[in-house]
Amino acid sequence: MQALREETENLALNTKPQTNIEDRIRRLNERLARYIPPRESWTPAEEALYGPTDLYRVPIDEAQAMQLKAITYAFTRHYTLNDFYHKYCEMRGVTPEDIRTYDDLEKIPLIPDTTFKQHPSGEDFAHWIANIYTGELPNVVINANPTFDEVINAFNAAGMVVTYSSGTSGRHTVIPRDMRTYLAQQYAHAKLKSCLCDLMAADHVLMFWPKWTYTNLSIGRDMAHKSEVLTDVRYALDFEISADLTIKAMTDKEQEGPPPSAEDRRRNIVEIAIKWLERYAKTTDTILLEGGPFLILELMETLEREGKRFEFGEGGMIGTGGGWKVSEDKRISAADFRKRVEDVLGIPETHCWDQYGSVEMGGMVNTCSEGHYFHTPYTWFKPLILDSNFTPAGYGEWGRFAFLDGLAGSYPGFIITGDEARMLERCPVCDRPGPVLEPEIKRAPSVEMRGCAEQMRRVLAQDFGK
DSSP states (O other): HOOOOOHHHHHHHTOOOOOOOOHHHHHHHTTTTGGSSSGOOOOOOHHHHOOOSSSSSHHHHHHHHHHHHHHHHHHHHHHHHHHHHHHHHHHTTTOOGGGGGGGGGGOOEEEEGGGGGEEEEEEEEHHHHHHHOOOOOOOOOOSSOOOOEEEEHHHHTTTEEEEEETTTTEEEEEEEEEEHHHHHHHHHHHHHHHHTTEEEEEEEEEEEOOOOOOOBBBHHHTTTTTTSSSSSSSEEEEEEOOOOHHHHHSSSOOOOOOOOHHHHHHHHHHHHHHHHHHHHSSSSSOOOEOOOHHHHHHHHHHHHHOOOOOOOOOGGEEESSSOOOOTTEEOOOOHHHHHHHHHHHHHGGEEEEEEEEEEEEEEOOOEOTTTTOOOOOOOTTEEEEEEESSBBBOOEEHHHHHEEEOOSSSHHHHEEEEEEEEESSSSSSOOOOEEEEEOOOOEEETTTOOOOHHHHHHHSSSOTOO
C-alpha cells in the first residue's frame, strides 16, 4: 500500500497544465458545434450565452444590458404565445410595455415551481403539457390509456425534450422544452462549468448519475452533452429508471435498511468505482468523478474500511450536485465533504466543484474554486431573493430563491423555487463580478424534499423487481 501511495504521489506531480479560457471555450465550441444555431438567428438570450468568452467575467453594466434584453424578449414571447401565462399576467396587471429599464424586470410576474406539478394523468396530461408550453407543438401521437412515461416518450419522439423531477409529495415536476431551448440549456451547463474549471482536461470520467438514454429524469437528460464534451465517459448507474420507480422511491417511507437487491446494486456501483480508481491511480491520466455527494461518500467510506487511499492530486477532479443529504437523518456539509475527498482520494479542495439548479432552470449555478460560492449566470439570468411577502429583498438577506431565466424559450422561466438562500452582490473570495449565492442553500419550511441527489439516494434504496 505504501508503494502505491509513493507511486501515485510521484505521478501526481506530472499533471497536465490548465488551458487558458479562450482556448478552453474554443474547444468547447468545436465539440458542441451542433448546439449553436447560426449567429444571424440568435435571440438576445442566445447572444448573452454564446457571445461572451467567459460568462463570469462580463462587466456588470454590460451584463445587465444583456440581461434586460434577454429577459424582456423572453417575457414578451411568453406573454404573446402562452395563453396560460398571458392570463396570469393580465391578473397581475403587467404587460411587456411595463418593462423598460433594468429595475422594471422585478415587475415580471413570477410563478411558483409547484405550477409544473399541477398536471392530470393519461391523455389529459398531454393536454396539460400543451397548455403550459410556449409556441407551436409538433404532431404528437399518443396511444390510448398511456402511462406517464409513454406520454413523455411520445412528445420526445416528436422532437421535443420533456423531462421531470420528483419530490416527496409524489407529484412530478414536468418541464417541456423545444429542441432549441434544450440544446441552448445543455450548452449553458457545459460552458458555465468550463468557465470555472477545465473539465475537458479529464482523460477519463465516471458518472454517478443515471445514463441519459435510460430515463426521462431531468438529472439524467441534463447529462446528455457530457459524452460530446468529455473523453471516455462511463456511467456506473447503467440501468433504466422509470417515472413509477421514482415516485415510489420519493413517497415510500424509508425502511431501516434497504432490501437485499438495493444493497447489491449499490455495492456493485461502489465496486465499479473502486476498480476504476485503481486502474488510473498508477497512470498520469487525469480523472473526473461526478455524482451526488451521498454516493461519493459511500465510496470513500468503503475505501476507508478496506484500508485504501489514493493520491490523485491535481490530476483528479470531483463534481457534485443535488444536495447534501446522505441518509434519512444525516447531512454532510460541503466543507467537510471536500476535506474527506482530500483525505481519501488525495484530490485538493480547489478541484472540488458543486452545482445548484433545478429542472426549471436553464443553466446551473456553479461554485468557484477559490471560495466555493455559487456564481449565477448573470448575462441572461436574474437571481432574486424574496422576503416573507414574496417581494425582492436586498443583498445579504435570507429569503426564498427565485429567478428570471431568459433562456427558457418554451415555458415561462420566471420561477419562485422552494429553496431558501442568501445572495451577495459579488463573491467575497474570488475577483469575478456578478451576484453569488452563499454555499448553504436549504429547503424552505413545510416545502417537500427535492433534489437530484436525494432522488438518486432514494431510488437506489428500492427493489427494482417490485
